[in-house]
Amino acid sequence: MRLNYPVGIRIVKLPCTGRVAVIHLLKALEKGADGVFVAGCMEGDCRYQAGNLRAKKRVAYVRQLLQSIGMEPERVAMYNLSSGEGPRFAEISREMAEKVRQFGPNPVKGKGVRKEKAA
Amino acid sequence: MIMAKPKPIEEIINEIKGFDKILVAGCNGCVAVCEAGGLKEVEILASALRMYFGNQHKNMQIDEVSLTRQCDKEYLAEIKDRIGSYDAVVSIACGAGVQFMTEMYNTKRIYPGVNTCFIGVTEEKGVWTERCQACGECILARTGGICPIARCSKRILNGPCGGSSNGKCEIDKDVPCGWQLIYERLKELGELKRFEEPVSPKDWATSRDGGPRKLVKEDSQI
Ligand code: SF4
Ligand code: SF4
Numbered sequence: 396m397r398l399n400y401p402v403g404i405r406i407v408k409l410p411c412t413g414r415v416a417v418i419h420l421l422k423a424l425e426k427g428a429d430g431v432f433v434a435g436c437m438e439g440d441c442r443y444q445a446g447n448l449r450a451k452k453r454v455a456y457v458r459q460l461l462q463s464i465g466m467e468p469e470r471v472a473m474y475n476l477s478s479g480e481g482p483r484f485a486e487i488s489r490e491m492a493e494k495v496r497q498f499g500p501n502p503v504k505g506k507g508v509r510k511e512k513a514a
Numbered sequence: 515m516i517m518a519k520p521k522p523i524e525e526i527i528n529e530i531k532g533f534d535k536i537l538v539a540g541c542n543g544c545v546a547v548c549e550a551g552g553l554k555e556v557e558i559l560a561s562a563l564r565m566y567f568g569n570q571h572k573n574m575q576i577d578e579v580s581l582t583r584q585c586d587k588e589y590l591a592e593i594k595d596r597i598g599s600y601d602a603v604v605s606i607a608c609g610a611g612v613q614f615m616t617e618m619y620n621t622k623r624i625y626p627g628v629n630t631c632f633i634g635v636t637e638e639k640g641v642w643t644e645r646c647q648a649c650g651e652c653i654l655a656r657t658g659g660i661c662p663i664a665r666c667s668k669r670i671l672n673g674p675c676g677g678s679s680n681g682k683c684e685i686d687k688d689v690p691c692g693w694q695l696i697y698e699r700l701k702e703l704g705e706l707k708r709f710e711e712p713v714s715p716k717d718w719a720t721s722r723d724g725g726p727r728k729l730v731k732e733d734s735q736i
Contacts, residue, residue, distance in 0.1 A: 418554065418691035421561040460558075463523045503568045 398481055400488035403429075412436070412444025412473075420457045420471055427504040430470040430495035434484065437475050447475060467498045515544035515635075516608045517642045518551060518628040523562055526604055529625045530563075533601035538563070538614070539593070540580035541607035548642050550628045551606035553580040559593045559606065559627060578686070584611025590618045599621060633664075649701070650720030650727065656708065658699030665692030 405428075409415065412435035423431045433454055435447035451473050458468035472491060478484045530536050538560040540642035546552025560578045577600075581589045597603070597619050605612045605697060606627035616624045631716040632644040647664045653671075663669045667685045673693030677684030683691045700706055718724070 416554070418557045418561065421558060421565070425561050425565055426546075436721045460523065460562055464562050464568060466565065 398485040400485040401492040403492070404488055411441065411443050411446035412450035413441070413443055415450045415453060415459055417453050420454065421460075424461075424466075424470065424501060425503060427501055429498070429501045429504075430472070430491055430512075432472045432474055432487065432491045434487065435473060435475050437477055440477065466491070469494060470498060470501070515633070516610075516630060517548045517549055517632050517634045517644075518545045518606075518608050518630045519548075520550050520555065520559070520606070521626065522627050523559070525565070526559070526625065526627055527563065527566060530602055531567075535575045535599065535601050536563070537577050537579060537593070537597065537600045537603045539584070539603050539605045539607070540578075541582075541584040541605075541610075541611050542580055543583040543585070543607070545606060545608055545611075545628060546580075547636065548641075551608070555606055556580050556635060559604070561614055570596075581607075583607075587618060590615055593734075594619075616701075623636075647721070649716070649718070650724075651717060653716070656713070657696045658703060658705070660692060660696045660699055662692050662696060665690070665695065667692075671716055 412433050415433055418431075420431050433450050435450050436442070438447060438451075441447045453473055454473040457471045461468045461470060472494075474487045476487065538545070538556050539613070540553055540556035540699040541551050542553060546555075549555065556578045560576050564574075564576050567576070579593060581592060583589050584605060600622065602623040602625060603615065603619075603623045604627040605615050607615070608628070609626065609630040612624055612626045616622075633646045633648060634642050634644045637643050644664050646661055647669075649663050653663075662671060662673060666673050667689065668675060669681050670693070674691055674697070675684075675693070678691040678694055681691055681694045697706075700708055720727075
């Protein structure tokens, strides 16, 4: 299957979306990603039982946090699809890219927020 | 252990917005277990703060550290060489940790990043409940191992009161009546006759009513 999805997307592969922690989503944004989506298996189909449900809660938590710091919560999203749905993946990627484009670039990008390693 | 929950980030932002260089300091003790103030929470809070101030076009440096405990001087000392360069610290340890850091580094402003809640247990992943109010004179031996001070909303010593209904406390239908729990437990133990004699008033001087408390164990002192 040769499917087109937006070129700017970077895919991070994980064995299960249950591995996605809050900090991973935040770091992606802090480092300049315009948006992040988590592509999990269909609800009820998790090989590890509830990994995708955990990811869903973490996505919800990050959305709330983004709201509190004045960023668009929709820059982070959770989608559920099965591994056989390549066309759906491409469609979601385009949908997400389009949504994020409307918000404009991530305002954090290239800002002078500094961090030094302490301890 | 001591339970806490994160303060709303807006409140923290409001405290530190006038500064340029902030250290977010976590504690890997109790507050790490209740997922409010450990290493992970330091990373999340600091990242969110950096994004917020970045969006505000404010050139602010926000660094991270997580100490083994903040209620012991030797661990607090780990930041002694670098704390001088920060304008302020947001400590996400319990209130004891925040205060001890303030005492040790009294030229710095140390802001609390969590609300310290109670002494309790992990009932299930993500759920913590209160068990003890540190009254200083434990009576669990007489109450079947269930604390009436922490688990009865009125802290009465001769319960239950008239507000107990179907095993729940009148303050909330989801709160078990502490005295119903005690009754059931004593029944199981065959000790219901304890209810026949009223318990005499407790000496609250060992609790907060006696003022700030102090423990000295001479054989531990150097
Ligand atoms: S500072 Fe507070 S949270 Fe940290 S270990 Fe000590 S008592 Fe527990
Ligand atoms: S009786 Fe006092 S020390 Fe014992 S569990 Fe209750 S509050 Fe804590």
